[in-house]
Amino acid sequence: MAIIKRFRALTILSIILLGLTWISPDRGTNALSLTGDSLIDMFSLLPPILVLVGLIDQWVDKKVLIKFMGDDSKFLGVIVALLLGGLAAGPMYIAFPIAITLLKKGANIRYVVFFLGVWTTAKLPIVLFEVAAFGWQYTFIHVSVGLIFFYFVGVFFEKRFDPKTLVKEDITSNDK
Amino acid sequence: MTQSIFLYSIIMLLTALSWFKDRQKTKKALMKAKNMLVKLAPELLAILLFVGLSLSIFTPETISSLIGDQSGVVGVFIASFIGSFAMLPSFVVFPLADTLVDNGAGLVQVSAFIATLVSVGFASLPMERKIFGKEFTYMRNLSAVLMAFVFSFVIWVVLPWL
Known part of the structure; x- marks a missing residue:
């Protein structure tokens, strides 16, 4: 149950993505590539910020x-x-x-x-x-x-x- | 990109300093960072997928047609609604808003759109709730919606002078 709850939002969004791709393949693939772009954006900022939070916590x-x-x-x-x-x-x-x-x-x-x-x-x-x-x-x-x-x-x-x-x-x- | 390199370099420098002063503390700090990333991973992925979906569904033409400068208060509500649901990287927000105005959207409505876009996060609700609890999360987001209304009202009042 905990696992289902943990991935609930992600599952719903994936279903929406599949639906979108079914209705309009162009927009679906576009959404996926845009998601990829923001994944890169996230990795350019989040990990160092989390390390900073860890350091603040300790020091x-x-x-x-x-x-x-x-x-x-x-x-x-x-x-x-x-x-x-x-x-x-x-x-x-x-x-x-x-x-x-x-x-x-x-x-x-x-x-x-x-x-x-x-x-x-x-x-x-x-x-x-x-x-x-x-x-x-x-x-x-x-x-x-x-x-x-x-x-x-x-x-x-x-x-x-x-x-x-x-x-x-x-x-x-x-x-x- | 430069922002990222800058941030990574500073944090690496700080971590090295910390490692030099106290290895145990540094290890603990890095463990905490890793734990946060692992615990928030499903919510983070959901946010990113949400960003991708909103960017591909809400094209500038679609939004402009909904919140034209004759759309009035209803337009402000629609704009706040779209702004709350969509989630865009902040450096995209203003160039997009500019395009919206060029495409015929009203500045008052676009203001409500901008304000909700940056501070109301439907996509980040699960993550925010996990950290701060339900009441705090809903109240903070509602207050941000209220701020969007106040802000677009102010813009409506001063519009003749802008």
Whole structure:
């Protein structure tokens, strides 16, 4: 049963892919080659990020992280979240392992949620693409609305969730 | 590509430093990295397959025809819906959005599309849920949908000046 559950999403998507290929072979093969492309993209970013997460886990002292992103870090927490999220690269799923490590090390939920928000709306490399496509004013509005909004989402999440019970499964551990 | 080489070099340097200082800790760190990759592999593959499917189903012409600049609030909803379901590499998002506008999509609707595309992840829901639990995951994604509405509203208000 556990195995079925583990591969449920993958199985459903494979069936959709087969269906698409049956209806339109062109689009099916296109989807498959695009999947291959993003597999390469994933391997160009994810493994080093996971090693980084592992190293942070082993080397960064809890006390230090609490100072930077803990309950009393105040403005410093905002700055650290901005730097971590803004200098990042890659899609959102790469941010999750980082977020969970920060939480485990004692970071406040507010700054971790804000970090995820920064990651999605204000990543520097992507902001440059945005400026090129839509200009400065548009980008400025997008980034400011995103940052203000996700900061308050963070404030709300901090009240809503208990940091001790939030981390459901430690994906870094050895046991199954 | 350069980004990747840069990232790999930095991490290799850090790992070497760590290995030099404490082999035991480094081994543990690498084990943890490997465990994460193995545990998340099915979810990751699902995400990638999802990206491939969405890129081949939602061509720029298809999307533009659904969210034209006369489509109004309904267009914003459709745009947020497509944006939540589709998942694209972030460097594709803005060139695609630009193409959409060129093909006749409205900027207000495209804004909702962009905002949901980057921060709502239907494809990454299983992975996010595995890490943070159901409630956190659904609430975070819902708040991101809300942000997309707020953002496209702001763009609608300032549109005459843009």
